[in-house]
Amino acid sequence: MSDSLYTAIENQIKRAQSNVYTALPAKVLAFNGHTVSCQVMITRVIANNQEVSIPPLVDVPAQFPHAGGFCITVPIQAGDEGLVVFSSRCIDGWYASGSQSKPLDNRINDLSDGFFIVGCNSVPNKIPDFYHDGASMQTDDGSTYIRLTNGTIYIKGNIEHEGETQQIGNYNQNGSFNQSGGNTNSTGTITAQDIKTNRGVDLNTHIHVGVQSGNSTTGAPK
Numbered sequence: 001m002s003d004s005l006y007t008a009i010e011n012q013i014k015r016a017q018s019n020v021y022t023a024l025p026a027k028v029l030a031f032n033g034h035t036v037s038c039q040v041m042i043t044r045v046i047a048n049n050q051e052v053s054i055p056p057l058v059d060v061p062a063q064f065p066h067a068g069g070f071c072i073t074v075p076i077q078a079g080d081e082g083l084v085v086f087s088s089r090c091i092d093g094w095y096a097s098g099s100q101s102k103p104l105d106n107r108i109n110d111l112s113d114g115f116f117i118v119g120c121n122s123v124p125n126k127i128p129d130f131y132h133d134g135a136s137m138q139t140d141d142g143s144t145y146i147r148l149t150n151g152t153i154y155i156k157g158n159i160e161h162e163g164e165t166q167q168i169g170n171y172n173q174n175g176s177f178n179q180s181g182g183n184t185n186s187t188g189t190i191t192a193q194d195i196k197t198n199r200g201v202d203l204n205t206h207i208h209v210g211v212q213s214g215n216s217t218t219g220a221p222k
Helices: 003-017 092-097
Strands: 023-031 035-040 057-063 081-086 114-118 135-138 145-149 152-156
Touching: 023 114, 035 081, 035 114
Parallel strands: 057 114
Antiparallel strands: 023 035, 023 081, 035 057, 081 114, 135 145, 145 152
8 A cells, every 4th residue: 555545545534534533621601500512622633734613503402410309519600610422322301301312313422422521630620629528418618518427427517497396316516506396306315504594594593582491382384
């Protein structure tokens, strides 16, 4: 095979490969709760080493853990980074129906068939306060979190709870606890350094006056 023929075949293979996409980093432009519009962050180089920006991708399904009637979501916002993975075949039929479908187009690894995986970040946008000692669901700066380690769950931040709470074991809290409605029942010992009633009566220092010993009872606290 002559060098010129070999070069021609090689160039043709490279041109064909340049139109096949597997995965590319991207930045979110908009999110509607199901799909993103995003800008691919790698440019395309064509003839004469000319650099061309790939147009924004639209209607790209965003990936979240979702199965068995449960899901984990994050509020994707413009500027968030991620990875677009491209299907090897046209997804239009499946995407519209949710059913098994033949490809409605002959395209292969095409820019039209992407899935967006949020959270694949560049160095400037990496998690600034990464937690290495367990699983963590947190704000980027670590000011609020739920963290799971071997045997212990740590929570930092205000908690708003709706529904019943059943507890087996010890409970330690640093901060205020407010309850509206419902009852609090305990089969253990409740210990507190300072106890006041809803009327402001301090049970640590409260006394009744004008009483005498015997079988009589005192009035209600006031």
